[in-house]
Amino acid sequence: MFTLLKLFQSFVRALHSDGTPRQVAAGVALGAALGLTPLMSLHNLLIVAAIFLLRVSVPGAILGWLVMLPVGFLLDPLFDAVGSALLIDTGGLQPVWTAIYNTPVLSLSKVNNTVVLGSVVGWVALAFPIYFLARAGVRAYRATLGPRIERSRVVRAVRATKLYNFYRLFQP
């Protein structure tokens, strides 16, 4: 229930943020990495840093994470297969993996695991489609449903709270 509520909140925040559709879509695309790939990985620390430092929508990133989390679980067998194909079956790439595995810090990225590598590759492949889909979706929402919700009493009441001011710190 809490997850669903958070999902809903993130969704509303992203769609109604002051950010441009591009910023929201970029946030969703970056957040998708957190959902599609195993969370406790070095690359996700970089993704989180990117979400913070780049002017992308943080609620959009949370939305992307929460939406893509179950998708990641569902696609794990596919990621495992992709990772196996790259790590084990493609002999030509072995020098690359050997170099990464034996390079300080880089070796902590755990890309020598089939699911981690497969999911990172999957996210890279899906990032741009996610971005474009999210951007089109936000534009369409803001042109139709968004203005009506913006004018609703509930939203106006929430905006009047101090909590909302703190939240604004992370707005694009």
Place this chain on the structure above:
Amino acid sequence: MKRPKLFRWRAIVPLGVMIALMGLVWWLLLDRIVELGIEETGAYLVGARVDLERADVRLRDGTVALRGLQVTNPNAPMQNLFEAEEIVADVRWRPLLEQKVAVDTVAVRGMRFGTPRQESGELENPSPQSGMVAREVVAWAEAVRVPPFSLEGLGRVVDVAALDPDSLRTVGEARALAARAGAVRATWDQALAALDPQPHIDSARALVQRLEDTDVRGLDIIRATRLAGEVRQTLSDLGTLGEGVEVLSRTAQANLGDVQGGLGALVVARQADYAYARGLLELPSLDAPDLSPAIFGDAAVAWVEPVLYWLRLAEQYLPPGIDPRRYRGPDRPRRAGTTVEFPDAVSGPRFVLEFAELGLELAGEGMAAGAYLARVTGLTSDPALYGKPLEFVARRSDAAVGPSDVSVRALLNHVAAPVVDSLDVGLAGIELPSLDLDVLGARLVMGRGTTDLQLARTGDVLSARWSWHAPRATWERLAGPDGGDRGARAAQIGTREWAEELLWRTVSGLRDVRIEVGLSGAVQEPVLTVRSNVGQVVAGNLQRELGQEVERAERRARAQVDALVNDELGRARRSVNGLEAQYREEIEGALVALAAVREELEQEVERLGGRLPGGLRIP
């Protein structure tokens, strides 16, 4: 339209604070992380719970101290394989950035083997790979066939109904042989009927008779010509017929040889049936090489199991070469996947322990109880990268209890394939284990003695010899199945009690006990051999005193087999003999008769040669 800025500079501080907080949490939880990591990795390797009381990581000093390590014996969850009070390791930190562990020195204090556990160390959901080596070794141990040694069949009357005629090879083969003989006979009959030699022989004899009775000088040219033609035709017919019978004879000889061979096979089958019937009686084998495995087989398997376990573990986790290695990925909510390691010739090994000094203590009053000092050098996950073999040396450090002389030396050279392992263990003056030998109804208390283990492995081929010598062994009688003393009952000759009494008398006076366990062949499934002077002495006495009973029981079994197979065997023999007689009478007889009549005819032709009118010649 104003273009939004790319960076959110305001977020740097919160991000920094967040990363610092994460670092702080990691630092605070580092001990627990290391503890969990060791417990999980250990459980994966061993296949049973590994418990660590506390881990103390000191980043500044570069040391890791582990306290209260307990590794469960996967085959006995209420017992520890070993436990260590304290392990202090000097760890190099730079390799950690490459997910590698390089330990310069390790000091282990209070290491004890075989200690009891307070709670079961069995894993609830072990992964298929965890403890795989232990499971394989246990599977090998369970597959080792210890020959049965039962005396119960001695006093038992042979149960006639227990032997099903259809279960005997001889019966089936005899029936098949009789059928084959019948089929051969039918073929011969058919061939003989087609050739039908007798009328031709009779006709030729009549011709010979006529020639004998005829004055050829008195024949006119026409009758002489007709006679000459008749002789020629008969000789030609006899020749053709002779060839046909000759072919039939050759075929028949082959057929006869085949069915006679079948009779020979019946002899072999009967021997097999005797062995089968004897097996049903569960009579003991009285050969010494068979008795030793029957007496000490279970103990020998239990002794060599840990040796094989550690050998296989070394094989699995210290592989030669630098090929990529695959392991199951980490346990997590997401799929574990496969983690592939890519050793590099220029990089260091994933794990290396340069030097370790271990204070070992074998618990209890067992055979090797006491304190030891051991040194390990060059323990690494990548021997090819490390370039030096693993060496393990142990010696006695406290002589208050336990062995008087200890020498342990192991060298595991996995630098390149094939791996070459050698192990040499010599323990003198140790308390050897006591063995409950149910087959003898006695407990062997070996007392103080010596044990020597020599093991050599090259590639997959293993050769090991483990000898035990107890110069002052004693024996204790085991309680019988009903809890009473076995010897208390009056033993009737030929009964199980009698035989057990005999066994007790045999072994109870034996003081000098030697046992030798051998392993040879493929390391995955080595062949186990067991020899002992106990087996020889027991076999000798049994042969003397039990031999007659065994022979009697065997005779009963043989008689039972004979009774069941004799009818079929007789039928088969009669069929084959009949076939042989038919061959002699009909085929060989026809050949002889044909040859005789042809010879007579040729003699007549010879006699008449040149006397036919008109200069007629018979060929």
